[in-house]
Amino acid sequence: MKSLFSLFLLAIAIAACKGPKEDSPLDAAFSPSEEHVEKINTACFLYFGEKDTVRLKTLIDGTTVTGTLDYAFFEKDKNSGTIEGEIRGDMLIAEYTFLSEGVTSKRQVVFKNTAEGWKEGYGEMKSVGDIPVQANIDSLDYSHPMVLSPSPCD
Structure with a gap:
């Protein structure tokens, strides 16, 4: 009886140790790869004026x-640089770290999603720890014609 019980436990242990579970086609469809997720969450925008981009x-x-x-x-x-920030309602508020004339600098940028597209807000700046930031985000000017429209990512 003891050996029968041991064989039963051994059979259960072998069945449980089949190795890593392979995703079924259904699981794969609902678990997109990192590349697929990045494509979903990546968006590009472009302003192309007469002489400005x-x-x-x-x-x-x-x-x-x-x-x-x-x-x-x-x-x-x-x-040219990178942004790190957050979406707050219809605004993108970020720290922009950029390179210009060989010097790395930082400043805050604010873009608002308008009916026309994303527009950068301009206003009075103040320094917070050597980084220029908007003094009052709620009173920025978006009246300029520079609109960033959706564009294919390169």
């Missing part, structure tokens, strides 16, 4: 946003 690429995870932001204004130094 602004490119914004965002990767959104919940309310957290990371990405890249590049400015190319006519007869001005190009700025």
Whole structure:
């Protein structure tokens, strides 16, 4: 009787140790790969004016946003860098770390999702720990014509 019980336990142990479970096709369809998730959560926006260009690429995870932001204004130094911030309602508020003329700098950027597209807000700046930030986010000016519209990501 004891050996029969031992054989039963051995059979259960072998059945439980089949190795890692392979995903069924249904599981795979509802568990997208990292690349697929990144494509879903990645969005690109572009302003292409007569002589100016602004490119914004965002990767959104919940309310957290990371990405890249590049400015190319006519007869001005190009700025190219990264953003880290958050979505608050219809606004993207981020710290922009950028390289211009070989110097790395930081400043706050605020974009508002308007009926026309994403528009950067401009207003009075103040310094917080050597980083320029908007003095009053609620009173920013979005009346300029520079609108970042959805664009294919490169």
